[in-house]
Amino acid sequence: MPKPGSRRSRMMFSVDRPALALASLLLSAGCAFAEDPARYVIENGAIASPLTGQPGDPARGRKIVAERQKGLCLLCHQGPFPEERFQGDLAPTLAGAGSRLSEGELRLRLVDGTKVNPETIMPSYYRTDHLQRVPPAFAGRTLLTAAEIEDVVAFLSTLRDEAKAGNPSKEAK
Amino acid sequence: MGGRASAFLLVGFAALGLGLASLSAQTADAPPSDRKSGFDYMGPDSQAMQKDDLSNPGMLGVLDGEAMWNAPAGTTQKSCAACHGDARESMKGVAAKYPLLDEATKTPIDLVGRIDQCRVDRQQAAALPREGRESLALTAFVGLQSRGMPLAPPDDARLTPFRKAGEALYTRRMGQLNFSCAQCHDDNAGGHLGSAPIPQAHPTGYPIYRLEWQSLGSLQRRLRNCMVGTRAEPFAYGSPEFINLELYLNWRARGMEVETPGVRP
Structure with missing residues (x-):
């Protein structure tokens, strides 16, 4: 778990230092996910601040959520994706997620859901440590980049008005 | 990926x-x-x-395994059947017990390991590569002799x-x-x-x-x-x-x- 504030991230740096940002971009060009996780602070069950300086894009977020190779979300969650067949039923529906949870709460659940529930089956999409037997091809890589997390948060926040569609008893999962 | x-x-x-x-x-x-x-x-x-x-495709492997059971192998040119006889009798319920403790090494051995042990030590034949067609066929044939019986891991x-x-x-x-x-x-x-x-x-x-x-x-x-x-x-x-x-x-x-x-x- 990156201890909040313990690691200086290229991401955060890049906001102030364009040269470093460029270097970081070049370094990561060959391996899109191999960035040091941006630092973040967990407070009151949420990560209030975005992981990047750029606001997330809901349209890109929707695509990530629906892509089984990328977000993997629909393997476990159902949601308002009429075009997607074979949605799983292991986790709460994504419908109404934006009503049930704040952006910061959504962000924490994506970054590291074990901070909400240590037993969760939700993979931590922005964590590279405390994992076992990760093959070299995936080692040190987060499931999503900081920018992709922000895209997904932005998209999920648009899923409103269906709070009652959720399954509160499975919320913790 | x-x-x-x-x-x-x-x-x-x-x-x-x-x-x-x-x-x-x-x-x-x-x-x-x-x-x-x-x-x-x-x-x-x-x-x-x-x-x-007749429609279970796994039975084709079983048939291959039965042929292997009866075929001479290794420098001894002995078949499995030469020692174990009719598998329908001698192998009844055997696969249902594996893995079990190998008395020689005091560690667990699975059915594939036991078959290999038999091939190498008794038949003086090469071990069958795991997951190869022959290994799967022979284990399927031996496994079939436990079909319908309860899984019986040794206590x-x-x-x-x-x-x-x-x-x-x-x-x-x-x-x-x-x-x-x-x-x-x-x-x-x-x-x-x-x-x-x-x-x-x-x-x-x-x-x-x-x-x-x-x-x-x-x-x-x-x-x-x-x-x-x-x-x-x-x-x-x-x-x-x-x-x-x-x-x-x-x-x-x-x-x-x-x-x-x-x-x-």
Whole structure:
């Protein structure tokens, strides 16, 4: 778990230092996910601040959520994706997620859901440590980049008005 | 990664062999009546395919295995049958007990390992590569001789530490996606990963003919599929980890009916 504030991230740096940002971009060009996780602070069950300086894009977020190779979300969650067949039923529906949870709460659940529930089956999409037997091809890589997390948060926040569609008893999962 | 990995993921979790049940309470100690084989999940077509020996594609492997059983092998030019006679008698119920303790090494040995031991020591033949067509055929033929009988892992105290090690693996989170076997196959058995039902992971039909593989395959191959699905580095074929896991899974499924050769999606 990156201890909040313990690691200086290229991401955060890049906001102030364009040269470093460029270097970081070049370094990561060959391996899109191999960035040091941006630092973040967990407070009151949420990560209030975005992981990047750029606001997330809901349209890109929707695509990530629906892509089984990328977000993997629909393997476990159902949601308002009429075009997607074979949605799983292991986790709460994504419908109404934006009503049930704040952006910061959504962000924490994506970054590291074990901070909400240590037993969760939700993979931590922005964590590279405390994992076992990760093959070299995936080692040190987060499931999503900081920018992709922000895209997904932005998209999920648009899923409103269906709070009652959720399954509160499975919320913790 | 992309298509291939996602295919692995989808199927990766799909069918370790077995069953539906309430979403919550699948445990190692579930009473026998609550345990379900992967057979119970399948559609009527796949069930019929397994039940009819003329349409079960795994039976082709069994026939190959029977031919191997009777064929002279190695420098001794002895067949399995030369020592063991009619497998229908001598191998009845044998596969249902494996893995068991190898008295020579005091470690667990699985059926494939025992067959290899026999080939190398008694027949003076080369060991059969794990997961090769011949190894699968012979284990399917020997396995068939336990079909319909209960899985009967030996209650041998010397196996306990190995079985415990297998249980520890079963409950250990692994891979980039950070799942344990138990989180899906105990806690969420009966649920759906994508469209695939999550079975209870009782290894009743191995080696199985998996339609997705278009071939026979061992429990270890199936376990490797699951590990790749969770983006974990799979254990090696024949590794102590897999044999310990198999010990635990068989213990967990003890008393369930052997289906070899099972058919699975």
